[in-house]
Amino acid sequence: MAKKSPEPAQQRDVADSSKVWSVFSLVASLGAAAVARKGLTTSWKAATGKNPPANPADPDVQMREAVMWAAASGTLVAMARMLAQRRAAGYYLKSTGKLPPGLEKDV
Numbered sequence: 001m002a003k004k005s006p007e008p009a010q011q012r013d014v015a016d017s018s019k020v021w022s023v024f025s026l027v028a029s030l031g032a033a034a035v036a037r038k039g040l041t042t043s044w045k046a047a048t049g050k051n052p053p054a055n056p057a058d059p060d061v062q063m064r065e066a067v068m069w070a071a072a073s074g075t076l077v078a079m080a081r082m083l084a085q086r087r088a089a090g091y092y093l094k095s096t097g098k099l100p101p102g103l104e105k106d107v
Contacts, residue, residue: 021100024088032084036077044069 044052052073056066092100099105 017096018101021092021102024092025085025100028084028088029081032080033077036080037073040073040076044072 041052052069053061053066055061056070058066089100089103
């Protein structure tokens with residue numbers, strides 16, 4: 001038996017839900033990344049007494065310093081974004097009663 005396609009109103013709801021989630025997730029990720037970078041910059045200054053490298057690829061930046069900054073900033077920013085998206089998904093679930101589009105569990 002052929003599956004019945006969703007009604008136009010349902011399709012609109014899914015599309016609207018997807019757009020809301022996309023914006024919500026993006027805002028959460030960008031906010032978390034900005035907070036993580038600010039915290040990391042402050043911590044770097046406190047630990048080293050100088051500003052972090054503006055461009056780790058610059059040959060004038062010591063290799064050790066460039067690697068440390070790239071590893072620390074990449075790890076912490078990625079973790080902050082992941083945690084923010086998880087919190088946003090939890091809020092979305094509480095608000096709508098279902099997981100965000102793309103995060104539905106496999107049956």
